[in-house]
Amino acid sequence: MTDTQAVVKNILTTGAILTDEALERLLPGTETQPHSIHRAMRHSTFAGGKRLRPILCMEAARMVAGPHSLGNDIPDGAAALGAALEMLHTYSLIHDDLPALDNDDLRRGQPTCHVAFGEATAILAGDALQTLAFQTIAELPAPPAAVVSILKAVAIAVGTGVGADLPGALAPGMIGGQVMDIESGGKPPTADLVERIHRAKTGALITVSIVAGGLLGSAHAHHDAGASADTIARLRTFGEKAGLAFQIVDDVLDMTQSSEELGKTAGKDTATDKATWPAVYGIEQSKTDAAQLIADAFDALAPFGEAATPLKSLAQYLVDRTH
Amino acid sequence: MTDTQAVVKNILTTGAILTDEALERLLPGTETQPHSIHRAMRHSTFAGGKRLRPILCMEAARMVAGPHSLGNDIPDGAAALGAALEMLHTYSLIHDDLPALDNDDLRRGQPTCHVAFGEATAILAGDALQTLAFQTIAELPAPPAAVVSILKAVAIAVGTGVGADLPGALAPGMIGGQVMDIESGGKPPTADLVERIHRAKTGALITVSIVAGGLLGSAHAHHDAGASADTIARLRTFGEKAGLAFQIVDDVLDMTQSSEELGKTAGKDTATDKATWPAVYGIEQSKTDAAQLIADAFDALAPFGEAATPLKSLAQYLVDRTH
Numbered sequence: 001m002t003d004t005q006a007v008v009k010n011i012l013t014t015g016a017i018l019t020d021e022a023l024e025r026l027l028p029g030t031e032t033q034p035h036s037i038h039r040a041m042r043h044s045t046f047a048g049g050k051r052l053r054p055i056l057c058m059e060a061a062r063m064v065a066g067p068h069s070l071g072n073d074i075p076d077g078a079a080a081l082g083a084a085l086e087m088l089h090t091y092s093l094i095h096d097d098l099p100a101l102d103n104d105d106l107r108r109g110q111p112t113c114h115v116a117f118g119e120a121t122a123i124l125a126g127d128a129l130q131t132l133a134f135q136t137i138a139e140l141p142a143p144p145a146a147v148v149s150i151l152k153a154v155a156i157a158v159g160t161g162v163g164a165d166l167p168g169a170l171a172p173g174m175i176g177g178q179v180m181d182i183e184s185g186g187k188p189p190t191a192d193l194v195e196r197i198h199r200a201k202t203g204a205l206i207t208v209s210i211v212a213g214g215l216l217g218s219a220h221a222h223h224d225a226g227a228s229a230d231t232i233a234r235l236r237t238f239g240e241k242a243g244l245a246f247q248i249v250d251d252v253l254d255m256t257q258s259s260e261e262l263g264k265t266a267g268k269d270t271a272t273d274k275a276t277w278p279a280v281y282g283i284e285q286s287k288t289d290a291a292q293l294i295a296d297a298f299d300a301l302a303p304f305g306e307a308a309t310p311l312k313s314l315a316q317y318l319v320d321r322t323h
Numbered sequence: 324m325t326d327t328q329a330v331v332k333n334i335l336t337t338g339a340i341l342t343d344e345a346l347e348r349l350l351p352g353t354e355t356q357p358h359s360i361h362r363a364m365r366h367s368t369f370a371g372g373k374r375l376r377p378i379l380c381m382e383a384a385r386m387v388a389g390p391h392s393l394g395n396d397i398p399d400g401a402a403a404l405g406a407a408l409e410m411l412h413t414y415s416l417i418h419d420d421l422p423a424l425d426n427d428d429l430r431r432g433q434p435t436c437h438v439a440f441g442e443a444t445a446i447l448a449g450d451a452l453q454t455l456a457f458q459t460i461a462e463l464p465a466p467p468a469a470v471v472s473i474l475k476a477v478a479i480a481v482g483t484g485v486g487a488d489l490p491g492a493l494a495p496g497m498i499g500g501q502v503m504d505i506e507s508g509g510k511p512p513t514a515d516l517v518e519r520i521h522r523a524k525t526g527a528l529i530t531v532s533i534v535a536g537g538l539l540g541s542a543h544a545h546h547d548a549g550a551s552a553d554t555i556a557r558l559r560t561f562g563e564k565a566g567l568a569f570q571i572v573d574d575v576l577d578m579t580q581s582s583e584e585l586g587k588t589a590g591k592d593t594a595t596d597k598a599t600w601p602a603v604y605g606i607e608q609s610k611t612d613a614a615q616l617i618a619d620a621f622d623a624l625a626p627f628g629e630a631a632t633p634l635k636s637l638a639q640y641l642v643d644r645t646h
Contacts, residue, residue: 135478155458
């Protein structure tokens with residue numbers, strides 16, 4: 001194992017443990033009334049996700065907090081913020097899997113929420129995870145001004161794109177991407193549409209995970225009003241480029257791997273004519289594009305020097321993965 | 324028309340106009356991409372609701388801001404906060420009407436969201452209204468500490484009840500109430516269950532509308548850290564008592580009015596054996612209980628004196644209504 005591989009393995013293992021501890025603390029127990037919804041929320045949240053968004057959030061928080069960060073640990077509240085982002089991701093998956101949307105029975109190797117708990121409970125479990133995510137952010141141990149900045153950025157990122165033209169906003173939003181994805185079904189995918197859907201549907205939440213982590217890290221480092229505009233712009237560029245690269249790699253894996261290797265229904269995107277990067281550019285060009293996007297993402301973090309190594313190693317690992 | 328009737332008519336008319344102006348400003352236009360979801364969000368939001376929650380919010384804000392409030396107008400941001408609460412109410416109705424839940428085709432005299440736009444778009448439109456509500460609260464023109472207090476209180480009120488045992492919280496939450504309502508279907512309704520469902524499903528959002536309005540009004544009146552604990556406790560008691568009274572009156576009207584008079588499918592609760600107050604206590608006792616709850620609600624506002632008249636007149640009107 002190389003040094004880089006060891007760093008990444010440590011980040012992924014520690015990050016997943018910290019995220020799961022935070023989720024365990026924040027999600028109501030299975031014996032909390034009403035039972036069915038809390039069981040459904042936990043079923044989907046603890047179905048074996050990689051915790052990519054929380055880990056990116058915590059690493060961005062640590063990088064921005066810098067030498068002020070006590071013992072170079074993850075800043076206070078970053079695990080809770082990461083858990084909130086994972087709740088938002090899980091809520092979007094639960095609703096996306098519903099019969100009226102993607103109608104998927106299998107997710108992360110487990111029955112999807114509506115298969116296990118029925119459609120009504122799955123709809124409400126998704127709703128409640130969104131609510132609990134915002135509650136968790138509102139309760140972060142950070143100055144109120146930083147909490148409000150994080151709340152605004154996250155809400156814009158997971159919405160339809162409202163306010164995304166404002167300075168500091170991330171355009172367009174996660175739900176907007178889901179709608180564009182539905183509307184694109186059956187039409188021949190174009191390059192422009194594919195990029196817009198990717199940036200919205202998965203890119204916005206990944207990007208805001210990094211930006212929100214930076215805002216929290218900055219607040220703990222006692223900088224002025226949150227992070228500087230330059231820091232936020234650099235984190236956003238890193239998130240947008242790396243997020244798009246992750247999605248391209250996901251789409252390539254969907255076309256080249258079996259369902260068993262992926263833990264979800266493989267070839268689904270092709271089968272339903274969904275707009276994906278490899279469908280437009282082919283598999284080889286997609287791999288080249290992902291590598292270039294990661295190089296651009298790394299450039300954005302240049303001013304952070306050595307402190308950016310964990311985040312960069314993690315991104316490199318994610319585009320190099322084979323399943 | 325008596326003086327009280329004139330006061331109430333003015334509150335309802337002005338409040339609905341202010342709410343609609345705020346919603347018009349905050350909701351993306353029907354020509355904003357992606358079209359389908361923004362049209363669906365507007366279809367349900369502008370389907371003729373009474374704007375009860377926003378109006379209660381604005382009147383509570385005005386009452387608490389008191390003589391500090393410039394020209395005794397609605398405090399700055401109260402209409403936007405009211406609009407956010409109406410978005411949350413609308414999102415819950417859209418999801419509640421879905422085939423997997425209540426399967427209702429008619430709401431406020433209009434086709435429900437999934438009938439007009441399809442199930443996928445209706446699910447995502449509800450999701451996006453919840454997101455936009457939290458974004459709107461995060462962007463309120465108020466000190467960050469007050470914004471965070473309002474956001475926490477609202478998130479707890481519309482969730483499953485997580486954190487509802489904390490001081491300042493409202494137990495249990497709106498989604499929790501929807502789940503209890505689903506779980507109760509077909510079972511003989513008991514008095515305890517009916518009260519718990521009412522307090523959660525509709526009471527929590529009504530109560531937090533009044534509490535959040537008070538927190539905003541207090542922040543504008545330059546009191547110390549938001550409203551005093553006594554003020555919040557009194558607003559909460561008023562909201563809980565009056566909210567339960569409104570729901571009892573709603574259930575009585577559902578049993579005694581035609582669909583045409585109500586603008587929604589009448590007798591639905593009886594038909595599906597839903598737990599309602601008149602199903603347990605009968606219609607006459609329900610009317611007596613509603614009157615007693617309103618009297619208790621008024622007692623809680625005694626220290627506000629004359630400033631409480633608009634809020635009290637409004638509550639009285641709502642339990643006296645016949646459709």
